[in-house]
Amino acid sequence: MYECRVLEQRAYDLFMQNLVKGTSHLALGQEAVAAGFGTAMREDDYTFCTYRGHNHTYVRGVTMTSILGELMGRECGLLRGKGGSMHLTSVENGAMGSYAIIGAHLPVAAGAAWTAQYKRTGQVSVCFFGDGTTNIGAFHEALNFAVIWNLPVVFVCENNLYMEYTPIGEVTAVENPAADRAAAYGLESIIIDGNDVEVVYEAACASLDKARRGDGPTLIEAQTYRHGGHSRADPGKYRPDEELQSWLARDPIPTYRQRLLDLGVPEAAVEAIESETDAAIDEATEEARNSPPPPVEIAHIDVWADGGASWRN
Amino acid sequence: MYECRVLEQRAYDLFMQNLVKGTSHLALGQEAVAAGFGTAMREDDYTFCTYRGHNHTYVRGVTMTSILGELMGRECGLLRGKGGSMHLTSVENGAMGSYAIIGAHLPVAAGAAWTAQYKRTGQVSVCFFGDGTTNIGAFHEALNFAVIWNLPVVFVCENNLYMEYTPIGEVTAVENPAADRAAAYGLESIIIDGNDVEVVYEAACASLDKARRGDGPTLIEAQTYRHGGHSRADPGKYRPDEELQSWLARDPIPTYRQRLLDLGVPEAAVEAIESETDAAIDEATEEARNSPPPPVEIAHIDVWADGGASWRN
Amino acid sequence: MAQLTYREAVRDGIAQEMRRDEDVVFLGEDVAAAGGVFKTTVGLLEEFGPDRVRDTPISEQAIIGAAMGASMTGLKPIAEIMFSDFFAVCWDLVANQIAKTRYMTDGQCSFPLVLRSANGGGSRFGAQHSQSVENWAMAIPGLKVVAPSTPADVKGLLAASVRDPDPVMFFEQKSLYAIKGEVPEDEHVEPLGVARVVRAGDDVTIAALAAMVPRALNAAETLESEHGVSAEVIDVRSLVPLDTKTLLDSVSRTGRLVTVEENPRLCGWGAELASIVAEEAFWDLEGPIVRVTTPHIPLPSADALEDAVMPSAEGIVDNVIRLVD
């Protein structure tokens, strides 16, 4: 979880240095959701996430260098610059993609779960998305579909209270955008503290077990908050200061650090991890920075499975 | 309501005589829903319905001749053959269209309600659709949207137990496809007997009043059944015979006829209406039959508001 | 060889592939228990069982999304969209997700899936159930696009589409479902991306697709018998990959090109073929390139009106005569 924090923080810094082009959507403050699930998931489970998916991808075992490299559009990038910040994917790690158009990946995650069901592999498909996503049609179709086919998929709504700049409450007919809709799909209403990594971990284990047992999908609403703006240089000024302060006080990282200390973990051990991570991110940054831009020829490959891009003979 | 019955029956006969080309979707057995609402609606209210919309259009005051003419592709047709059976529309009667792609007209009906709200006209938009439609994305988006904008729109789900040939229960995560989802939009769960025209009328009045008062949308699930197949020559063999028989026994037409007699309406009066209607449908049939095919030139007009179809200068 | 209808050939093609490969699964609305609204998939549920042949709710985004997710994790789904007009309700999944994700992920993901649909006009279904939308698909990089005109090609090209490691949009022309033709009973696979010269000729090349192929052939007969014009007719069959070689070879001999498509006027595949020829075979051309299309209007429903606007054999003849005169 601390690794996620430094990774996102570094992504922000690089953006401010104009080294990340295009856009990037940080999950600073939301790390506990990705971390809790990442720890609970089996190595061969599937992750589907959004443009705000650096953490969800990282926790599956992808290196910091390849993530930062992708954000910076370098050859060492996870997708060699072809996808960018919004599309991190590492199939070998079960990170089945970051999707940038709201809602689309929910049915796709259901489809991956269908494979697991059909082949009886015991894999589970975990799908992360935001509160705003609960108002788009694909959410509705995917939930109903997953339930009637009894698919091993866990839908995780990270309710960070905002779509881009608009508070979710202003555009949603119910108070809890995911949990209050669970019943519409015959599902249990589940709300958890998304800033408490242990709570997330428990909920993850329970839902993964349920799916693996053949008992079908779960919809979880994890309440959390993004510390920064929606994307890039958005300062997030539309948020009331008290709201921001109260959530900063519940920052998952120091909260969990304190819990570890309270549990008797020696501070030196915690600090060791922290400084190791700090060193790792510096190293990754250097590596990514030193990586050249991708060779332009790769723009012309891999449209098709044969590696090519030709539409004619 | 009896008029709806003979109109649909005649449409069927004409189809069997190969005088209706293309397709047609009959609502035999479902007449009480359209009739109950048609009676309760104000003249300037809006109707939005589906390909199964002959009745919903007829009850707004459209003539039998123009409906049958449209089904037969004749010049006297409501749309002079340009739309066909699935697209009956009469703006002057508030029949704002029959929509043939599932789900699309729900947000459109919300949009018409927006005009009424913005212009404070007191009009209400009434939107009819089937049980199968509750599983498509546009349903979800339209319901949420209408509620948060507090629009004067009534959504009426005619649950006839089937999508085309597939029982709705097999593809839906909840038992009552509309009513069990009302809460997902902060709405009351309402199920009514769609075969009892007076029950429908009451529900229509209540929901129209509510909308006119400024108290926002209603979602009504009207339970009903189509006596025939989904479309054209579909014999509807996928339906268990007992199910069909039990619903035929609840046919809204004889049921309401009996109630009228029980209430003391003289049978002669009822028969007079019936034979008047029978004569009217015969006359309309003759008129439509004798109408020529539309002039082919009209295929090339009215793409644009200037009456033309030109895409170039 | 068996005499099969075009619709029966669909079932045969699917069944052949499902027998061969357990990973081939099939889903869509009313496709299993009911055998499809066009009766193209009758008997598949009985033969392959409910795990492999599945009815869905009216949720096109879920259908296509599920097919996508399944294909990238090891299955080879065939998904049916009942009428091709309905691709509009799930176009994001088709055009933005399936088509782009292999490229965006630097080749990590594969999408061996087939999206089948009933395409085109002539059935008096009106503007929302009659479109020919193969041009929508052709405009999206990452999709292969196939549209057969005969029962044998239905079976052979469908088999090839299922075996293809890339996403294939398979357009069945609904006005052809009832036609009959010889279809090999044994395993039959036709390669994608190869056009077929269905009639040799010297004076003009007519490129057509799906239901327009028989019309082009009719027109060619009339041109020969009544006007002494020798027309070569090419069944394009596959828009992506496109067999530009066959097209350019033909035009370089005939010097003239007429394309015949059901699409509305603007930006159909005829425009693409015309542009390729206008760039690459310009010096071989002996006259203007003519596109025969539906006018740029939605399709009307009444039989008299629909017949008046769709490309007809007579319309093709007139256009060719105008060109060669």
Next chain:
Amino acid sequence: MAQLTYREAVRDGIAQEMRRDEDVVFLGEDVAAAGGVFKTTVGLLEEFGPDRVRDTPISEQAIIGAAMGASMTGLKPIAEIMFSDFFAVCWDLVANQIAKTRYMTDGQCSFPLVLRSANGGGSRFGAQHSQSVENWAMAIPGLKVVAPSTPADVKGLLAASVRDPDPVMFFEQKSLYAIKGEVPEDEHVEPLGVARVVRAGDDVTIAALAAMVPRALNAAETLESEHGVSAEVIDVRSLVPLDTKTLLDSVSRTGRLVTVEENPRLCGWGAELASIVAEEAFWDLEGPIVRVTTPHIPLPSADALEDAVMPSAEGIVDNVIRLVD
């Protein structure tokens, strides 16, 4: 005249029309309180209030459907779709409903609405946020399609689009939002369907749209100064209605056509223009028609890659030279 950015001109155009006509209303995601993610609608909420400037949920089908229903009952909505790629999630409403319903209802319904969107590449946003999809819209009968290249045209054409009684798809090229130009401060309305000759020339006609117009102009300068080639540059501005007269007049003088578009290779509007010329101005042509496009690939994200595939001034020059040589 005022110096405005392209993005400010959007706001000016909307505000001008909202002041003029109370029936003009505006809706979209994050457009009101936040002023739009591209800051194109800053201040509209403050000026026109929350009844006329409305934030929506992430529900594109509801946004477009509501605009449609409102337009057919007396309002004149402007709806924003944040990125034009997202038209795919509501394409049914656009292509099957709004575009067809006037025709299907025998002219009973009108849809005076504008669908605005940020279109095109060059911002390193990757394949799902960079498409130029004006060709999707052009292929659908019943939609007007406009794409301005200057701040003045943004204001004038947007005003005309709002006043037009038909549905207009208004594509703002996101790579142009920051450019500046003179914009009339008074009421400004530019008619739809009129192309503009932005540079006169004799040897070749270059037809371009939106962000490709400045590139075509750059190319034309280079062609003149370095190669002695005199290029006429046409800003197409409106794809539907299409000003074929200006195009054909120009080509009949120059004898050569090069189209420059951001669309992927197949079935872009360049193919349509090329086909029109290949049919109607064939005898005036002195050489092949050349289309400059993005290759038929999804757009990559990294700056080096994106720059390598989008049409550039150098690429245009090379193509023209190849043509006139």
